[in-house]
Amino acid sequence: LAKTTQPISMDSYEGQEVNITCSHNNIATNDYITWYQQFPSQGPRFIIQGYKTKVTNEVASLFIPADRKSSTLSLPRVSLSDTAVYYCLVGEKNAGNMLTFGGGTRLMVKP
Amino acid sequence: DTGVSQDPRHKITKRGQNVTFRCDPISEHNRLYWYRQTLGQGPEFLTYFQNEAQLEKSRLLSDRFSAERPKGSFSTLEIQRTEQGDSAMYLCASSLDGGQGSPLHFGNGTRLTVT
Numbered sequence: 001l002a003k004t005t006q007p008i009s010m011d012s013y014e015g016q017e018v019n020i021t022c023s024h025n026n027i028a029t030n031d032y033i034t035w036y037q038q039f040p041s042q043g044p045r046f047i048i049q050g051y052k053t054k055v056t057n058e059v060a061s062l063f064i065p066a067d068r069k070s071s072t073l074s075l076p077r078v079s080l081s082d083t084a085v086y087y088c089l090v091g092e093k094n095a096g097n098m099l100t101f102g103g104g105t106r107l108m109v110k111p
Numbered sequence: 112d113t114g115v116s117q118d119p120r121h122k123i124t125k126r127g128q129n130v131t132f133r134c135d136p137i138s139e140h141n142r143l144y145w146y147r148q149t150l151g152q153g154p155e156f157l158t159y160f161q162n163e164a165q166l167e168k169s170r171l172l173s174d175r176f177s178a179e180r181p182k183g184s185f186s187t188l189e190i191q192r193t194e195q196g197d198s199a200m201y202l203c204a205s206s207l208d209g210g211q212g213s214p215l216h217f218g219n220g221t222r223l224t225v226t
Binding site: 034043094096097099100101104 | 115142144151152154155156159167203204206208213214215217218222
């Protein structure tokens with residue numbers, strides 16, 4: 001199973017763009033990169049998923065370089081409500097039994 | 112709301128008692144997963160079902176734990192003879208397999224406290 005490394009914590013201010021980078025040096029050919037967000041006392045919530053290059057949806061962008069050994073989750077103009085733990089996962093697409101969550105990145109957005 | 116629902120949200124029990132949790136997945140999802148999460152850690156995979164078949168169990172799932180999904184819809188997770196180390200959040204997730212499939216959709220968990 002591909003392992004991931006991401007910062008333990010990050011601080012930001014309202015209105016700023018936040019970029020969280022995840023390293024996954026051992027990513028396999030069939031692996032996708034998926035990011036989840038988790039608030040206290042709630043289950044993780046899917047944010048975005050990608051295989052290569054760039055993926056964008058209404059809440060975030062995911063940048064994946066050609067070698068796919070890392071990825072960056074970009075949150076535009078964060079607000080206080082974006083304070084949460086963000087998990088980067090690597091594994092076969094949507095195969096929940098193959099996903100290792102790790103400790104995640106605790107993002108604190110300050111006013 | 113047609114998301115994943117879990118019941119109860121909280122459970123306090125004494126060591127040695129049995130507990131059972133229920134998960135109702137999104138109706139059209141054929142895969143159902145159970146995870147366990149302790150404070151400050153990410154969720155850890157326990158087991159999963161494809162329809163009613165339990166296809167994989169983690170080594171974390173001791174013989175005191177049993178999960179069922181009898182009709183391929185809701186699932187139950189039972190812990191027998193609970194221990195203090197079982198205290199955790201138990202998360203259920205569901206997804207749709209096949210084709211493009213879907214990412215995991217999580218419920219808000221059952222928080223178990225063993226005293």
